[in-house]
Amino acid sequence: MELLIAKYNYWISVAIMMIGFYAMIGKRNLIKKLIGMNIFQTSIFLFYISIGARKGGSVPILGAPSTYINPLPHVLILTAIVVSVSTTAVALSILIKIHRTHGTIEEDEIPRD
Numbered sequence: 188m189e190l191l192i193a194k195y196n197y198w199i200s201v202a203i204m205m206i207g208f209y210a211m212i213g214k215r216n217l218i219k220k221l222i223g224m225n226i227f228q229t230s231i232f233l234f235y236i237s238i239g240a241r242k243g244g245s246v247p248i249l250g251a252p253s254t255y256i257n258p259l260p261h262v263l264i265l266t267a268i269v270v271s272v273s274t275t276a277v278a279l280s281i282l283i284k285i286h287r288t289h290g291t292i293e294e295d296e297i298p299r300d
Contacts, residue, residue: 196237203230217285217292221278228271235260235267 191198207230210223239260247255282292289297 197234200230200234200237203233215294217282217294220294221275221282224278225271225275228267232264232267235264 204227207223207225207227210226211220214220214223239257241254241256244254244256247258285297286292291297
């Protein structure tokens, strides 16, 4: 039980990831799938930020403490956020085109030809 409490942020990121995964797989509306993808990406961000955090650590610029906080996951997440926003913008523009062409954004109502 102590392991679950000590690593609660990892369990929360897994729970959020499963919510996003369910939305991507279980829903037929393409907007809901896109929202699920964004939730999934957010859980990945939380997971990576959790990896970079260290109790009692400090910023690597200040002084010489015994433990530093790893800045690499934070830098990677900044880049991932930009990619996530760009992916969402492109996906929304494609969904607008699908709606104009087929008149729906329900996955099972779009013709397969």
